[in-house]
Each structure stands twice: as C-alpha cells, then as structure tokens.
Amino acid sequence: MASSSCLYAQISSILLIFSIQLFLVVYADGGTNFNNNFDITWGGGRGKITGDILTLSLDRVSGSGFQSKKEYLFGRIDMQMKLVPGNSAGTVTAYYLSSQGASHDEIDFEFLGNLTGEPYTLHTNVYTQGKGEREQQFRMWFDPTSHFHTYSIIWTPRTILFLVDETPIREFKNMEAMGVPFPKHQPVRLYSSLWNADEWATRGGLVKTDWSKAPFTASYRNFNVKSGAFLRRNMQVHSQKLKWVRDNHMIYNYCTDNKRFQHGFPPECTASGSH
Numbered sequence: 001m002a003s004s005s006c007l008y009a010q011i012s013s014i015l016l017i018f019s020i021q022l023f024l025v026v027y028a029d030g031g032t033n034f035n036n037n038f039d040i041t042w043g044g045g046r047g048k049i050t051g052d053i054l055t056l057s058l059d060r061v062s063g064s065g066f067q068s069k070k071e072y073l074f075g076r077i078d079m080q081m082k083l084v085p086g087n088s089a090g091t092v093t094a095y096y097l098s099s100q101g102a103s104h105d106e107i108d109f110e111f112l113g114n115l116t117g118e119p120y121t122l123h124t125n126v127y128t129q130g131k132g133e134r135e136q137q138f139r140m141w142f143d144p145t146s147h148f149h150t151y152s153i154i155w156t157p158r159t160i161l162f163l164v165d166e167t168p169i170r171e172f173k174n175m176e177a178m179g180v181p182f183p184k185h186q187p188v189r190l191y192s193s194l195w196n197a198d199e200w201a202t203r204g205g206l207v208k209t210d211w212s213k214a215p216f217t218a219s220y221r222n223f224n225v226k227s228g229a230f231l232r233r234n235m236q237v238h239s240q241k242l243k244w245v246r247d248n249h250m251i252y253n254y255c256t257d258n259k260r261f262q263h264g265f266p267p268e269c270t271a272s273g274s275h
C-alpha cells in the first residue's frame, strides 16, 4: 500500500513537472504583442494598434479588420474584447478561425450590436468543408461593452469548445463516426472584423445603423494562442456550466428549429447529449 502510493506520488510529480514544461513550451507560441501576431488587412487606417490595445472602427465609408500572421491546426485561442458601446445596432464584430477556399472550415463568434441598453446577440457557427448552417445564438450575462471579456476557442481533434470568460457556451464534438464531417485537416488563421450589417443583423434590416454615432469602435487585448496538442486538463468540460448557459442564455439553436428542418434535423442534432 505504502509503496504503491509512494510510486503514485512519484509518477504524479513527474507528470506535474512534465505538464509545466509542456505548458511553457506551448505558451511561448503566441504572446500578446499584436504587431508580432497580426496584420491589419483592411479599413484604410480604421484598424490601429496602440500599445497593448488593438482597435477596429467602422464609419459610413468602411469597416476594418485584421488577421493572424500564422496559421494554426488545433489549439486554444483567447482574446479579450470590449464591444462597440451605446447604439451599436447594425454593426457586427466578427471573431473567427477560418481556412481558405470554397470547402473551407470555419469556427465563428459574431457579435450583433443593438440599440442603447438592448442586448447584443452572440451568434456562433461551425463550418466544415464549406458547409455551415449550424447556428446557435446566445445572450451574454453581462454588458459586453463596459469591460473586456475573454472569448476563447478550444479546438482539438475530438471537439470544439466556445468559451466566454472560461464558461463553455457551446461544444461541437467530433461526430465523424455518425457521418458528420469535422474540421481537422485545414490550418486556419484568426480573423476579426467590424462591419456594417444592417441589412440582416437587426431583425432583417428593421433597425438601421445610426451613422451620427460613428465611428463605432471595438477594442482587443491580451491575445493568446497555444497551438497544436495541449494539456488534457484544459479539456475538462464543465458540463453543468454548459447546461446553465443553454438553459438560461441560449436564444436560438438550429437543432430545435422545426420550421427550418421540416424534413429532418442534421445527424449531429440527434446525437445524444451533444447538441
């Protein structure tokens, strides 16, 4: 008994040291320096890096956007964002991973603005080989415009997790065994943009962007990436929290949209417990 628990202690301390080293190695993969990690790709000066903060802005003439210099295949990506405050109706702040080409893979966070005091919609989607149509939407349990909050994607060969301040809001498991394609071959870049979408984002164009409030600005800081394989302990899904979000903060789920899928739901929707 004593010797086996001693052995156990030895093994776990070896594992601990190994884990810490692994953590340091992957952590070094992406710092918080925006200049080293990103290119501002469009917007004619409306995207700016000032010290540790990156800002995107949108006015009547143009929005703006940036993308990561590197590509990633699996990993964990964290970004702190503070969304357009006040009357942001019609604006969309998109933050997503995407590969290139017609049969691309994509993992999306999109923040749909609203009138002053009305809630944002957090829209999520997963595309595999060019096909999306897996929308889930949420309300946040805080005002996303008053402070920075952390939006994360954990992507492994087995699952994709969307997290808000460490709370998992969505999981898309690998269900290839059920014939559902899963993104795992195409390296992606991280993209973000702020653009005008008042044609569709505001209840089908009902509310128009109020340009007298322009420029609209969203801020970013503390980007972090750990690409590739990483620690298993990061993968513990807090299923109770996920359930709490789904029960209290989910406002749309394609897997329960009977009108849209009158001829049957996509196979992942019927997989037990995953959607």
Ligand SMILES: *[C@@H]1O[C@H](CO)[C@@H](O)[C@H](O)[C@H]1NC(C)=O
Pocket (backbone or CB within 6 Å): 112, 113, 114, 115, 118, 119, 120, 121, 201, 202, 203
């Ligand atoms: C804006 O707020 C209204 C009222 O709460 C809500 O019905 C609508 O869905 C919101 N719009 C967006 C784009 O989130």
